Amino acid sequence: MARSSARARPEDRTRLASDGGRPSRAALQRPSGLRLWLRRKKPWLRPVLFGMAGLALVGGGAVTVAAIQPAGPFSWLAQSVAEAAADAGLTVGEIVVRGQQNTPKELIRAAIGVGRGDPLLSFSPSQVKERLESIAWIEQAEVQRHLSGNIVIEIHERKPFAIWQHQGDFAVVDREGRVVSADTLDAFGPLPLLVGDGADKRGAALYDLVRQQPELQQRVQALVLISERRWNLRLYNGIDVLLPEGHEAAAIHRLAELQKTAALLDRPVQTIDMRLPDRLVVRQQPGAEPPAPEHGRKTRGSSRG
CATH class of the missing domain: 3.10.20.310 (membrane protein fhac)
Structure with a gap:
């Protein structure tokens, strides 16, 4: 009997709502003791x-x-x-x-x-x-x-790295390809031009290869990614250089050597196809005349005299 009297009576307990034993709305809205104490x-x-x-x-x-x-x-x-x-x-x-x-x-x-x-x-x-x-x-x-x-x-x-041309729009990107600005493109000085889907994220690696050849770098107007697979170099004089997929470093080094020895990039050519490792295909501009032979050297069809 003493034990039963020590138990808390039902009316002394906190009244609960009928929906699963949750506190009633009035109990929730009533300020807690800590909150009243702070006030x-x-x-x-x-x-x-x-x-x-x-x-x-x-x-x-x-x-x-x-x-x-x-x-x-x-x-x-x-x-x-x-x-x-x-x-x-x-x-x-x-x-x-x-x-x-x-x-x-x-x-x-x-x-x-x-x-x-x-x-x-x-x-x-x-x-x-x-x-x-x-x-x-x-x-x-x-x-x-x-x-x-x-x-x-x-x-x-983030540092502005290049201007990315994509579906007719232009934006400034960093080296990782994140767009940082689509306005005031001229406010950051001369930046490389990347063209094509995926060029924003892959352009930094190719640009670093081109930058190792200063004579070539100053002639490059844009780095163009073709079908998200391989690159073309568009030069300021209109020449397109077709680079091989996965072998860009060797092709760029070879192109720089050809410029030093034969001034290939100064000739009236339209495209330089370097996609095949064992040959170089050069297409001249329409109406361009072949270069004149050097003095004293015989060419095919000349008189023997």
Whole structure:
């Protein structure tokens, strides 16, 4: 009998709704004890937070604030702490952004999302880092939030490598082929021209081979990928050089040697077909005359005299 009297009576238990034992709507909307305590103690928390911030600044200088994420089931708790800290003087001061060259400033401001005077603890370095790195120009971002109120952001931008022509459109890409800009193409100086599907991602390797031959590089206008398989070199004088698939390095070296010994690229030719390893096929421009024979050398059909 003593044991049964010690049990909690049904009316003393928390009343549950009839749908599977879940708390009723009124119980969910009622503030929890911790939340009510924070509301009542908010004036008392202000000097405590301010004192903790002061001690951290004195002891650690530019100690980074521990991250408090405002999202999740306890967002109200984080927001209450952030507001109390802001009332105590923990607000955003100076925002320093380093490394910005080509990234539009308005995109950076939108990704940061706070300004001077906003609650410092409402600023999430991890979320801002994620938003910054979603911008096409930015490869990596480092975000720091300090107890002094300063926010320091270091961004590392992708470097413009080439202009990619694809289905009539032009865009600036980096070496990995990621599009970083489709506007102001002339703002980045002379860049290699890549043409064709897949040329944006595969063009850097071929460009490095061409760059090893300065005499050839200055003549190349575009690197054209044919059927996503092999490359053509389009020269400024209109010559198309057909490179063999998978053997571009040897063909480019051979072409550079032919230019040195025979000035092949200065002749009135239309195409230079190097796709076969044992032969070189040269097609002249329509109406072009064959080069005159050297003085003193006999050619087929000349008189023997």
